[in-house]
Amino acid sequence: GIQVEQSPPDLILQEGANSTLRCNFSDSVNNLQWFHQNPWGQLINLFYIPSGTKQNGRLSATTVATERYSLxxxxxxxxxDSGVYFCAVVWGTYKYIFGTGTRLKVLA
Amino acid sequence: EPEVTQTPSHQVTQMGQEVILRCVPISNHLYFYWYRQILGQKVEFLVSFYNNEISEKSEIFDDQFSVERPDGSNFTLKIRSTKLEDSAMYFCASSEGPITYEQYFGPGTRLTVT
Structure with a gap:
Protein backbone atom coordinates (compact mmCIF):
# COMPACT_ATOMS: atom_id res chain seq x y z
CA GLY A 1 0.00 0.00 0.00
CA ILE A 2 0.93 3.66 -0.07
CA GLN A 3 3.31 5.11 2.50
CA VAL A 4 2.75 8.62 3.86
CA GLU A 5 5.70 9.96 5.78
CA GLN A 6 5.96 13.30 7.51
CA SER A 7 9.02 15.18 8.65
CA PRO A 8 10.24 16.25 11.04
CA PRO A 9 8.45 14.05 13.61
CA ASP A 10 8.94 16.67 16.31
CA LEU A 11 9.64 20.38 16.15
CA ILE A 12 10.16 22.99 18.86
CA LEU A 13 10.08 26.67 17.91
CA GLN A 14 10.28 29.99 19.62
CA GLU A 15 7.27 32.21 19.11
CA GLY A 16 7.71 34.27 15.96
CA ALA A 17 9.81 31.69 14.11
CA ASN A 18 8.93 30.21 10.72
CA SER A 19 8.79 26.51 9.88
CA THR A 20 8.23 24.08 7.01
CA LEU A 21 6.56 20.71 7.48
CA ARG A 22 6.87 18.06 4.80
CA CYS A 23 4.63 15.21 3.66
CA ASN A 24 5.99 12.59 1.26
CA PHE A 25 3.83 9.93 -0.32
CA SER A 26 4.97 6.89 -2.23
CA ASP A 27 2.36 6.77 -5.02
CA SER A 28 0.05 9.04 -7.02
CA VAL A 29 -2.87 10.33 -4.97
CA ASN A 30 -6.31 11.67 -5.77
CA ASN A 31 -6.59 14.12 -2.92
CA LEU A 32 -4.57 15.64 -0.09
CA GLN A 33 -5.53 17.58 3.03
CA TRP A 34 -3.59 19.10 5.90
CA PHE A 35 -5.02 19.00 9.43
CA HIS A 36 -4.06 20.49 12.76
CA GLN A 37 -4.94 18.40 15.79
CA ASN A 38 -5.29 20.70 18.75
CA PRO A 39 -4.52 19.77 22.37
CA TRP A 40 -8.16 18.73 22.86
CA GLY A 41 -7.84 16.18 20.07
CA GLN A 42 -9.99 17.94 17.51
CA LEU A 43 -8.96 17.75 13.86
CA ILE A 44 -9.01 21.18 12.26
CA ASN A 45 -9.00 21.22 8.48
CA LEU A 46 -6.26 23.55 7.25
CA PHE A 47 -6.03 22.99 3.51
CA TYR A 48 -7.61 20.87 0.84
CA ILE A 49 -4.77 20.87 -1.65
CA PRO A 50 -4.42 18.01 -4.15
CA SER A 51 -2.12 20.28 -6.20
CA GLY A 52 -0.85 23.84 -6.37
CA THR A 53 -0.43 26.44 -3.65
CA LYS A 54 -2.86 27.96 -1.18
CA GLN A 55 -2.51 30.55 1.56
CA ASN A 56 -4.61 31.31 4.59
CA GLY A 57 -3.19 34.01 6.85
CA ARG A 58 0.11 32.87 8.34
CA LEU A 59 -0.25 29.41 6.85
CA SER A 60 0.36 28.29 3.31
CA ALA A 61 0.68 24.94 1.58
CA THR A 62 2.10 23.63 -1.65
CA THR A 63 1.54 20.23 -3.21
CA VAL A 64 3.69 18.99 -6.09
CA ALA A 65 1.72 15.90 -7.03
CA THR A 66 4.10 14.83 -9.80
CA GLU A 67 6.96 14.67 -7.28
CA ARG A 68 4.78 13.17 -4.53
CA TYR A 69 5.19 15.68 -1.75
CA SER A 70 3.41 18.51 -0.01
CA LEU A 71 4.74 21.29 2.21
CA ASP A 81 -0.07 26.73 16.65
CA SER A 82 1.13 23.96 18.98
CA GLY A 83 -0.28 20.51 18.37
CA VAL A 84 0.10 17.75 15.81
CA TYR A 85 -0.04 18.38 12.08
CA PHE A 86 -1.23 15.58 9.82
CA CYS A 87 -1.38 15.27 6.09
CA ALA A 88 -3.84 12.77 4.64
CA VAL A 89 -4.15 11.41 1.12
CA VAL A 90 -6.79 9.54 -0.84
CA TRP A 91 -5.23 6.68 -2.72
CA GLY A 92 -7.39 4.68 -5.06
CA THR A 93 -10.63 4.56 -3.14
CA TYR A 94 -12.67 6.53 -0.63
CA LYS A 95 -10.59 6.58 2.46
CA TYR A 96 -8.00 9.01 3.73
CA ILE A 97 -4.67 7.54 4.68
CA PHE A 98 -3.08 9.70 7.32
CA GLY A 99 0.58 10.45 7.67
CA THR A 100 2.70 9.88 10.72
CA GLY A 101 2.28 13.47 11.95
CA THR A 102 4.58 16.30 13.03
CA ARG A 103 4.30 17.31 16.68
CA LEU A 104 4.90 21.05 16.98
CA LYS A 105 5.53 22.94 20.19
CA VAL A 106 5.81 26.72 20.10
CA LEU A 107 7.42 28.30 23.14
CA ALA A 108 6.49 31.76 24.39
CA GLU B 1 -20.31 27.61 7.78
CA PRO B 2 -21.83 24.11 7.88
CA GLU B 3 -20.03 21.62 10.06
CA VAL B 4 -20.11 18.00 11.11
CA THR B 5 -21.24 17.48 14.69
CA GLN B 6 -20.70 14.48 16.96
CA THR B 7 -22.25 13.38 20.24
CA PRO B 8 -21.27 12.69 22.91
CA SER B 9 -17.90 14.41 23.14
CA HIS B 10 -16.74 11.88 25.71
CA GLN B 11 -18.19 8.47 26.55
CA VAL B 12 -17.07 6.14 29.30
CA THR B 13 -18.29 2.57 29.18
CA GLN B 14 -17.52 -0.75 30.80
CA MET B 15 -15.93 -3.59 28.90
CA GLY B 16 -18.56 -5.74 27.24
CA GLN B 17 -21.13 -2.98 26.92
CA GLU B 18 -22.53 -1.68 23.64
CA VAL B 19 -22.03 1.95 22.63
CA ILE B 20 -23.50 4.08 19.88
CA LEU B 21 -21.60 7.09 18.64
CA ARG B 22 -23.63 9.67 16.79
CA CYS B 23 -22.79 12.05 13.98
CA VAL B 24 -24.73 14.63 12.03
CA PRO B 25 -23.00 15.11 8.66
CA ILE B 26 -23.28 18.26 6.56
CA SER B 27 -26.76 18.28 5.10
CA ASN B 28 -26.04 18.07 1.35
CA HIS B 29 -23.24 15.52 1.70
CA LEU B 30 -23.73 12.00 0.40
CA TYR B 31 -20.63 10.16 1.59
CA PHE B 32 -19.96 9.41 5.24
CA TYR B 33 -16.96 8.01 7.07
CA TRP B 34 -15.73 6.88 10.46
CA TYR B 35 -12.10 7.05 11.52
CA ARG B 36 -10.37 6.06 14.75
CA GLN B 37 -7.31 7.36 16.56
CA ILE B 38 -5.80 5.43 19.43
CA LEU B 39 -4.00 7.78 21.82
CA GLY B 40 -0.61 8.82 20.47
CA GLN B 41 -1.10 7.12 17.12
CA LYS B 42 -2.18 8.25 13.69
CA VAL B 43 -5.76 8.42 12.47
CA GLU B 44 -7.02 5.21 10.86
CA PHE B 45 -9.90 4.65 8.46
CA LEU B 46 -12.73 2.40 9.64
CA VAL B 47 -15.55 2.57 7.10
CA SER B 48 -17.16 4.59 4.32
CA PHE B 49 -20.91 4.66 3.63
CA TYR B 50 -22.89 5.74 0.60
CA ASN B 51 -26.43 5.21 -0.57
CA ASN B 52 -27.31 3.35 2.61
CA GLU B 53 -24.60 0.77 2.32
CA ILE B 54 -20.96 0.29 3.20
CA SER B 55 -18.74 1.18 0.26
CA GLU B 56 -15.45 0.25 1.87
CA LYS B 57 -14.20 -0.96 5.24
CA SER B 58 -10.84 -1.61 6.80
CA GLU B 59 -9.64 -4.77 8.50
CA ILE B 60 -10.30 -3.03 11.83
CA PHE B 61 -14.03 -2.87 11.04
CA ASP B 62 -14.98 -6.41 12.02
CA ASP B 63 -18.31 -7.90 13.13
CA GLN B 64 -18.10 -5.94 16.37
CA PHE B 65 -18.81 -2.74 14.46
CA SER B 66 -21.82 -1.59 12.47
CA VAL B 67 -22.96 1.68 10.90
CA GLU B 68 -26.37 3.02 10.14
CA ARG B 69 -28.12 6.06 8.80
CA PRO B 70 -31.36 5.73 10.75
CA ASP B 71 -32.93 8.90 9.37
CA GLY B 72 -32.09 11.72 6.99
CA SER B 73 -29.64 13.45 9.26
CA ASN B 74 -27.87 11.06 11.64
CA PHE B 75 -25.05 8.62 10.96
CA THR B 76 -24.15 6.22 13.75
CA LEU B 77 -21.35 3.85 14.66
CA LYS B 78 -22.28 0.98 16.96
CA ILE B 79 -19.66 -1.01 18.82
CA ARG B 80 -20.98 -4.24 20.33
CA SER B 81 -19.31 -5.76 23.37
CA THR B 82 -16.59 -3.13 23.77
CA LYS B 83 -13.01 -4.13 24.59
CA LEU B 84 -10.30 -2.16 26.36
CA GLU B 85 -8.49 -1.71 23.03
CA ASP B 86 -11.53 0.11 21.60
CA SER B 87 -10.58 3.12 23.72
CA ALA B 88 -9.81 5.83 21.18
CA MET B 89 -11.00 9.03 19.60
CA TYR B 90 -13.61 8.36 16.92
CA PHE B 91 -14.04 10.87 14.13
CA CYS B 92 -16.96 11.13 11.74
CA ALA B 93 -16.48 12.81 8.35
CA SER B 94 -18.62 13.60 5.33
CA SER B 95 -18.12 14.73 1.74
CA GLU B 96 -20.23 15.74 -1.24
CA GLY B 97 -18.63 13.13 -3.46
CA PRO B 98 -15.97 10.43 -3.41
CA ILE B 99 -12.25 10.39 -3.91
CA THR B 100 -11.45 13.92 -5.11
CA TYR B 101 -13.83 15.70 -2.78
CA GLU B 102 -12.79 17.32 0.47
CA GLN B 103 -13.77 15.44 3.62
CA TYR B 104 -15.06 17.49 6.54
CA PHE B 105 -14.30 16.07 9.97
CA GLY B 106 -16.29 16.35 13.16
CA PRO B 107 -14.72 17.21 16.52
CA GLY B 108 -14.57 13.58 17.61
CA THR B 109 -15.93 11.40 20.41
CA ARG B 110 -13.43 10.19 22.97
CA LEU B 111 -14.40 6.65 24.00
CA THR B 112 -12.94 5.24 27.19
CA VAL B 113 -13.54 1.57 27.94
CA THR B 114 -12.84 0.55 31.54
Whole structure:
Protein backbone atom coordinates (compact mmCIF):
# COMPACT_ATOMS: atom_id res chain seq x y z
CA GLY A 1 0.00 0.00 0.00
CA ILE A 2 0.93 3.66 -0.07
CA GLN A 3 3.31 5.11 2.50
CA VAL A 4 2.75 8.62 3.86
CA GLU A 5 5.70 9.96 5.78
CA GLN A 6 5.96 13.30 7.51
CA SER A 7 9.02 15.18 8.65
CA PRO A 8 10.24 16.25 11.04
CA PRO A 9 8.45 14.05 13.61
CA ASP A 10 8.94 16.67 16.31
CA LEU A 11 9.64 20.38 16.15
CA ILE A 12 10.16 22.99 18.86
CA LEU A 13 10.08 26.67 17.91
CA GLN A 14 10.28 29.99 19.62
CA GLU A 15 7.27 32.21 19.11
CA GLY A 16 7.71 34.27 15.96
CA ALA A 17 9.81 31.69 14.11
CA ASN A 18 8.93 30.21 10.72
CA SER A 19 8.79 26.51 9.88
CA THR A 20 8.23 24.08 7.01
CA LEU A 21 6.56 20.71 7.48
CA ARG A 22 6.87 18.06 4.80
CA CYS A 23 4.63 15.21 3.66
CA ASN A 24 5.99 12.59 1.26
CA PHE A 25 3.83 9.93 -0.32
CA SER A 26 4.97 6.89 -2.23
CA ASP A 27 2.36 6.77 -5.02
CA SER A 28 0.05 9.04 -7.02
CA VAL A 29 -2.87 10.33 -4.97
CA ASN A 30 -6.31 11.67 -5.77
CA ASN A 31 -6.59 14.12 -2.92
CA LEU A 32 -4.57 15.64 -0.09
CA GLN A 33 -5.53 17.58 3.03
CA TRP A 34 -3.59 19.10 5.90
CA PHE A 35 -5.02 19.00 9.43
CA HIS A 36 -4.06 20.49 12.76
CA GLN A 37 -4.94 18.40 15.79
CA ASN A 38 -5.29 20.70 18.75
CA PRO A 39 -4.52 19.77 22.37
CA TRP A 40 -8.16 18.73 22.86
CA GLY A 41 -7.84 16.18 20.07
CA GLN A 42 -9.99 17.94 17.51
CA LEU A 43 -8.96 17.75 13.86
CA ILE A 44 -9.01 21.18 12.26
CA ASN A 45 -9.00 21.22 8.48
CA LEU A 46 -6.26 23.55 7.25
CA PHE A 47 -6.03 22.99 3.51
CA TYR A 48 -7.61 20.87 0.84
CA ILE A 49 -4.77 20.87 -1.65
CA PRO A 50 -4.42 18.01 -4.15
CA SER A 51 -2.12 20.28 -6.20
CA GLY A 52 -0.85 23.84 -6.37
CA THR A 53 -0.43 26.44 -3.65
CA LYS A 54 -2.86 27.96 -1.18
CA GLN A 55 -2.51 30.55 1.56
CA ASN A 56 -4.61 31.31 4.59
CA GLY A 57 -3.19 34.01 6.85
CA ARG A 58 0.11 32.87 8.34
CA LEU A 59 -0.25 29.41 6.85
CA SER A 60 0.36 28.29 3.31
CA ALA A 61 0.68 24.94 1.58
CA THR A 62 2.10 23.63 -1.65
CA THR A 63 1.54 20.23 -3.21
CA VAL A 64 3.69 18.99 -6.09
CA ALA A 65 1.72 15.90 -7.03
CA THR A 66 4.10 14.83 -9.80
CA GLU A 67 6.96 14.67 -7.28
CA ARG A 68 4.78 13.17 -4.53
CA TYR A 69 5.19 15.68 -1.75
CA SER A 70 3.41 18.51 -0.01
CA LEU A 71 4.74 21.29 2.21
CA UNK A 72 3.03 23.25 4.96
CA UNK A 73 4.55 26.60 5.87
CA UNK A 74 3.90 28.30 9.18
CA UNK A 75 5.13 31.86 9.50
CA UNK A 76 5.42 33.96 12.64
CA UNK A 77 4.42 31.00 14.77
CA UNK A 78 2.25 31.48 17.88
CA UNK A 79 1.77 29.29 20.93
CA UNK A 80 -1.71 28.43 19.64
CA ASP A 81 -0.07 26.73 16.65
CA SER A 82 1.13 23.96 18.98
CA GLY A 83 -0.28 20.51 18.37
CA VAL A 84 0.10 17.75 15.81
CA TYR A 85 -0.04 18.38 12.08
CA PHE A 86 -1.23 15.58 9.82
CA CYS A 87 -1.38 15.27 6.09
CA ALA A 88 -3.84 12.77 4.64
CA VAL A 89 -4.15 11.41 1.12
CA VAL A 90 -6.79 9.54 -0.84
CA TRP A 91 -5.23 6.68 -2.72
CA GLY A 92 -7.39 4.68 -5.06
CA THR A 93 -10.63 4.56 -3.14
CA TYR A 94 -12.67 6.53 -0.63
CA LYS A 95 -10.59 6.58 2.46
CA TYR A 96 -8.00 9.01 3.73
CA ILE A 97 -4.67 7.54 4.68
CA PHE A 98 -3.08 9.70 7.32
CA GLY A 99 0.58 10.45 7.67
CA THR A 100 2.70 9.88 10.72
CA GLY A 101 2.28 13.47 11.95
CA THR A 102 4.58 16.30 13.03
CA ARG A 103 4.30 17.31 16.68
CA LEU A 104 4.90 21.05 16.98
CA LYS A 105 5.53 22.94 20.19
CA VAL A 106 5.81 26.72 20.10
CA LEU A 107 7.42 28.30 23.14
CA ALA A 108 6.49 31.76 24.39
CA GLU B 1 -20.31 27.61 7.78
CA PRO B 2 -21.83 24.11 7.88
CA GLU B 3 -20.03 21.62 10.06
CA VAL B 4 -20.11 18.00 11.11
CA THR B 5 -21.24 17.48 14.69
CA GLN B 6 -20.70 14.48 16.96
CA THR B 7 -22.25 13.38 20.24
CA PRO B 8 -21.27 12.69 22.91
CA SER B 9 -17.90 14.41 23.14
CA HIS B 10 -16.74 11.88 25.71
CA GLN B 11 -18.19 8.47 26.55
CA VAL B 12 -17.07 6.14 29.30
CA THR B 13 -18.29 2.57 29.18
CA GLN B 14 -17.52 -0.75 30.80
CA MET B 15 -15.93 -3.59 28.90
CA GLY B 16 -18.56 -5.74 27.24
CA GLN B 17 -21.13 -2.98 26.92
CA GLU B 18 -22.53 -1.68 23.64
CA VAL B 19 -22.03 1.95 22.63
CA ILE B 20 -23.50 4.08 19.88
CA LEU B 21 -21.60 7.09 18.64
CA ARG B 22 -23.63 9.67 16.79
CA CYS B 23 -22.79 12.05 13.98
CA VAL B 24 -24.73 14.63 12.03
CA PRO B 25 -23.00 15.11 8.66
CA ILE B 26 -23.28 18.26 6.56
CA SER B 27 -26.76 18.28 5.10
CA ASN B 28 -26.04 18.07 1.35
CA HIS B 29 -23.24 15.52 1.70
CA LEU B 30 -23.73 12.00 0.40
CA TYR B 31 -20.63 10.16 1.59
CA PHE B 32 -19.96 9.41 5.24
CA TYR B 33 -16.96 8.01 7.07
CA TRP B 34 -15.73 6.88 10.46
CA TYR B 35 -12.10 7.05 11.52
CA ARG B 36 -10.37 6.06 14.75
CA GLN B 37 -7.31 7.36 16.56
CA ILE B 38 -5.80 5.43 19.43
CA LEU B 39 -4.00 7.78 21.82
CA GLY B 40 -0.61 8.82 20.47
CA GLN B 41 -1.10 7.12 17.12
CA LYS B 42 -2.18 8.25 13.69
CA VAL B 43 -5.76 8.42 12.47
CA GLU B 44 -7.02 5.21 10.86
CA PHE B 45 -9.90 4.65 8.46
CA LEU B 46 -12.73 2.40 9.64
CA VAL B 47 -15.55 2.57 7.10
CA SER B 48 -17.16 4.59 4.32
CA PHE B 49 -20.91 4.66 3.63
CA TYR B 50 -22.89 5.74 0.60
CA ASN B 51 -26.43 5.21 -0.57
CA ASN B 52 -27.31 3.35 2.61
CA GLU B 53 -24.60 0.77 2.32
CA ILE B 54 -20.96 0.29 3.20
CA SER B 55 -18.74 1.18 0.26
CA GLU B 56 -15.45 0.25 1.87
CA LYS B 57 -14.20 -0.96 5.24
CA SER B 58 -10.84 -1.61 6.80
CA GLU B 59 -9.64 -4.77 8.50
CA ILE B 60 -10.30 -3.03 11.83
CA PHE B 61 -14.03 -2.87 11.04
CA ASP B 62 -14.98 -6.41 12.02
CA ASP B 63 -18.31 -7.90 13.13
CA GLN B 64 -18.10 -5.94 16.37
CA PHE B 65 -18.81 -2.74 14.46
CA SER B 66 -21.82 -1.59 12.47
CA VAL B 67 -22.96 1.68 10.90
CA GLU B 68 -26.37 3.02 10.14
CA ARG B 69 -28.12 6.06 8.80
CA PRO B 70 -31.36 5.73 10.75
CA ASP B 71 -32.93 8.90 9.37
CA GLY B 72 -32.09 11.72 6.99
CA SER B 73 -29.64 13.45 9.26
CA ASN B 74 -27.87 11.06 11.64
CA PHE B 75 -25.05 8.62 10.96
CA THR B 76 -24.15 6.22 13.75
CA LEU B 77 -21.35 3.85 14.66
CA LYS B 78 -22.28 0.98 16.96
CA ILE B 79 -19.66 -1.01 18.82
CA ARG B 80 -20.98 -4.24 20.33
CA SER B 81 -19.31 -5.76 23.37
CA THR B 82 -16.59 -3.13 23.77
CA LYS B 83 -13.01 -4.13 24.59
CA LEU B 84 -10.30 -2.16 26.36
CA GLU B 85 -8.49 -1.71 23.03
CA ASP B 86 -11.53 0.11 21.60
CA SER B 87 -10.58 3.12 23.72
CA ALA B 88 -9.81 5.83 21.18
CA MET B 89 -11.00 9.03 19.60
CA TYR B 90 -13.61 8.36 16.92
CA PHE B 91 -14.04 10.87 14.13
CA CYS B 92 -16.96 11.13 11.74
CA ALA B 93 -16.48 12.81 8.35
CA SER B 94 -18.62 13.60 5.33
CA SER B 95 -18.12 14.73 1.74
CA GLU B 96 -20.23 15.74 -1.24
CA GLY B 97 -18.63 13.13 -3.46
CA PRO B 98 -15.97 10.43 -3.41
CA ILE B 99 -12.25 10.39 -3.91
CA THR B 100 -11.45 13.92 -5.11
CA TYR B 101 -13.83 15.70 -2.78
CA GLU B 102 -12.79 17.32 0.47
CA GLN B 103 -13.77 15.44 3.62
CA TYR B 104 -15.06 17.49 6.54
CA PHE B 105 -14.30 16.07 9.97
CA GLY B 106 -16.29 16.35 13.16
CA PRO B 107 -14.72 17.21 16.52
CA GLY B 108 -14.57 13.58 17.61
CA THR B 109 -15.93 11.40 20.41
CA ARG B 110 -13.43 10.19 22.97
CA LEU B 111 -14.40 6.65 24.00
CA THR B 112 -12.94 5.24 27.19
CA VAL B 113 -13.54 1.57 27.94
CA THR B 114 -12.84 0.55 31.54
Missing amino acids: LYISSSQTT
